[in-house]
Amino acid sequence: MKCIPNIKRFSCGNCFKCSCSGIHLSKKNKVENEIGKKLELEGIKDKLKMxxxxxxxxxxxxxxxxxxxxxxxxxxMTQSEIQDYIQSLRRNALQCMNILIEQVQAYELEFTSDESKDKAALLQKLDDEESDESFTLDVADAINYLWKNESAIKEVWEKRSEFWILDAADYYFENVERFIQDDFEPTEEDFVMARIMxxxxxxxxxxxxxxxxxxxxxxxxxxxxxxxxxxxxxxxxxxxxxxxxxxxxxxxxxxxxxxxxxxxxxxxxxxxxxxxxxxxxxxxxxxxxxxxxxxxxxxxxxxxxxxxxxxxxxxxxxxxxxxxxxxxxxxxxxxxxxxxxxxxxxxxxxxxxxxxxxxDIKVKNKKELESAIKELKARGELPQEIKL
Ligand SMILES: Nc1nc2c(ncn2[C@@H]2O[C@H](COP(=O)(O)OP(=O)(O)OP(=O)(O)O)[C@@H](O)[C@H]2O)c(=O)[nH]1
Ligand SMILES: [Mg+2]
Incomplete structure (x- = not known):
């Protein structure tokens, strides 16, 4: 332990003994001192956190x-995040088409063909919390078919301001056949458009x-x-x-x-x-x-x-x-x-x-940020060339 001369001797009895005749910091006090310095440094570093x-x-x-x-x-992104997005894109497409099908019924409209009715029935059997295995090619085909061919779906789509549906519903419908492929790799745009609440x-x-x-x-x-x-x-x-x-x-x-x-x-x-x-x-x-x-x-x-x-x-x-x-x-x-x-x-x-x-944040906090940077540079915590 290094002696620190000319400072107050402690009366607590915790003095660290050595052969030197100087006056020593108590062990407890030295630790406190170090903690204090660390906290001070953390405090300065915190000023750079926004x-x-x-x-x-x-x-x-x-x-x-x-x-x-x-x-x-x-x-x-992690593999598990990517999988979550793939799953949500499929679910988003199914959920949105099922909402349109329900609205066809709510507005008392009729599907124009038996094919549409069958495809709507297939989708209505599934809910959007289904496991991934339920999203088969048939499901994608049904969504795509109804979106492109069924006039009752087109009619309720035009009324979409009257009920809730995701803003990106048309994006999911247009791309559902791609989403359903086994080797589907989402693009950046797919990640951005996927909706996870x-x-x-x-x-x-x-x-x-x-x-x-x-x-x-x-x-x-x-x-x-x-x-x-x-x-x-x-x-x-x-x-x-x-x-x-x-x-x-x-x-x-x-x-x-x-x-x-x-x-x-x-x-x-x-x-x-x-x-x-x-x-x-x-x-x-x-x-x-x-x-x-x-x-x-x-x-x-x-x-x-x-x-x-x-x-x-x-x-x-x-x-x-x-x-x-x-x-x-x-x-x-x-x-x-x-x-x-x-x-x-x-x-x-x-x-x-x-x-x-x-x-703008840098301008608004300029004085405080610059003083923290200066202080950290002086303590060797930041390289000299770094600028705000
Ligand atoms: N067309 C379009 N759709 C957008 C845009 N920004 C977001 N969206 C879509 O809006 C939907 C909702 O977006 P989120 O980012 O999940 O909304 P959020 O505010 O995080 O919602 P909560 O998590 O429920 O609070 C998603 O389906 C997005 O794809 C945009 O600029 N244009
Ligand atoms: Mg959100």
């Missing part, structure tokens, strides 16, 4: 954004040296939201995702509630929550692709919150109007809100949005 919450109602696209971020940061809280680490981001994905459906409170501490930024195409569709968990109305209320609750009054919010209006094609046929005025819209109805004007409605929800300063219009299904949209968000 926690970002992905919030929004169910099916807004939070997990889609996260999937894109993982691909952008080259985080490889999130339950609980999922944390993903993204290293953007010298910063370390923890992106927290949560389930957005009503019964999942009560878990959100568990991740509200030490949040550096919120990415709130709003599903633009929800203006004329209903919620999965309550088919009497318009998705956009739910989203506006949720946004107001989050943005005005005491815990986040000074937290930057990045508001991502998602599914621009669907919105753009929908507004050609149905005005945004069908949504209660947008009924006073009387503009020309083109994409940019509608987007500006929707943005204005969201900004009006903010009860405090609005400069902490940044808005992006995206289609999360396209990687380039997420890439540019993410780069902007990271740059």
């Amino acid at each position: 926690k970002i919450l992905l919030l929004g109602s169910g099916e807004s696209g939070k997990s889609t954004v996260l999937k894109q971020l993982k691909m952008i940061h080259k985080i490889e 999130t339950t609980g809280i999922i944390k993903t680490e993204l290293n953007i040296k010298p910063l370390q981001f923890t992106v927290v994905d949560v389930g957005g459906q009503r019964n999942e939201r009560r878990k959100w409170i568990h991740c509200f501490d030490d949040v550096n930024a919120i990415i709130f995702i709003a599903n633009l195409s929800g203006y004329n569709t209903v919620l999965f968990e309550d088919q009497t509630q318009n998705r956009m109305m739910e989203c506006l209320t949720l946004f107001s609750q989050i943005a005005n929550n005491q815990a986040f009054l000074s937290t930057p919010i990045y508001l991502l209006f998602n599914k621009k692709d669907l919105f753009e094609s929908k507004i050609r046929n149905e005005s945004i005025t069908v949504c209660e919150a947008f009924k006073d819209y009387d503009g020309p109805g083109d994409l940019n004007d509608c987007l500006n109007f929707v943005e204005k409605k969201f900004r009006e929800q903010l009860k405090t300063q609005s400069d902490r809100l940044k808005v992006f219009h995206i289609a999360a299904r396209f990687k380039r949209d997420i890439k540019t949005t993410w780069e902007d968000i990271v740059a």
